[in-house]
Amino acid sequence: MNYWLFKTEPGCFSFDDLKGRPDMTEHWDGVRNYQARNFLRDSIKTGDRVLFYHSSIPEPAVVGLAEVVRDGYPDFTALDPNGEHFDPKATPANPIWYMVDVRYLQPLPKQVTLEAIKGNPLLENMPLVKRSRLSIQPVTRDEWQAILAMGGVKS
DNA sequence: GCCAACGTTGGC
C-alpha cells in the first residue's frame, strides 16, 4: 500500500463534498498535468491512502483521509466538448488523461496546516514544501505517520 | 490581487 497527497481547492471540491457523495465516493477527474497523470495511470492503486489537502485558501491544510477504491482509468471528462476539462487531443483510443476513484475515510481531528508542515523537519522533503504545484504527490510512510500524529489521529 | 514558479506551446 502506498500513500499520496491530493490537492483540491475547496471552493471547487472539498472534503465535505466527498463525504456528501453517494457511498462517499467520487471520481478524481480533471487532472491535466503529465507527472500527476503518470501517478494516476501507473502507480496509484486500490487500497492506497490519500491525504486530502485544501489549497488556495487563507490557511492551506491537510484536512482528512481518503482511500483509493478504483485503479487508474481513462478520464472521460476530457472527451466532453461541453465540459470544462475538455481536451481536443483526447480520444477513446488515446484518452491521454486518467483518474482514480476515492472514498472518504475520516477528517483529521486537527487540520495540519501548510505552516505546520513547513515547520516540521521530518516533512522538509515533501513536494508541497518545495513549492511544487504538483496536484498529486507521493507521500512516504514516515511522512504519512508524522502528519497523522500532528493531526491527532491515534495509531 | 500580486507575483514567483513552473509547465506548455509554437516559431524557428
Added chain:
DNA sequence: GCCAACGTTGGC
C-alpha cells in the same frame, strides 16, 4: 531541439 512567450497554480 531550443527557447521565448504565454498560461496556470497557489502561497501570501
